[in-house]
Amino acid sequence: EAQVTQNPRYLITVTGKKLTVTCSQNMNHEYMSWYRQDPGLGLRQIYYSMNVEVTDKGDVPEGYKVSRKEKRNFPLILESPSPNQTSLYFCASSLAGVVNEQFFGPGTRLTVL
């Protein structure tokens, strides 16, 4: 089954404790992206990757890191989480090309105390 998986689905942590949210896709997509969803703000892009070893900042990259060492994986790293990073996070992937459908993972609900 074609899908984007994220782990964990739910995470409660404390300020400053490094964490990684994993994202994996099995569709051989070149493009992958991370979004955060907050009430009243919709989806905002954090980072994206056009292909292996190619990453770039989105609209709200502060406090986040990513890497793309393999085509299928695109982990999101929070080196020192803060309460303002409490949010719902989505990973997405698509084939290259501006009109291609994006496939989203099920989301990771992160709470930083």
Add this chain to the structure above:
Amino acid sequence: GNSVTQMEGPVTLSEEAFLTINCTYTATGYPSLFWYVQYPGEGLQLLLKATKADDKGSNKGFEATYRKETTSFHLEKGSVQVSDSAVYFCALPRTGNQFYFGTGTSLTVIP
């Protein structure tokens, strides 16, 4: 630059009511336009799209017409069901594979 503006919710309708969710856009040229839907507890999924002006996208009883005169792409459904309860996002491509997403409109359909 490009942007989308989506009507605010939440929207509550009775089953079999008519649905309209407004979306207007600002863009250079005539980019493709999209509607995504997010069911409770899930990620977004593509609902429908229109790739050029005057096109109509349709899926699962939903329709949206790309109107360049009014720069709009309103989502409509003639008779909503409880299973349509979800959050709906209008989306517009930006550079590369990136998208601008609207803020989302929450729809609740009551029996």
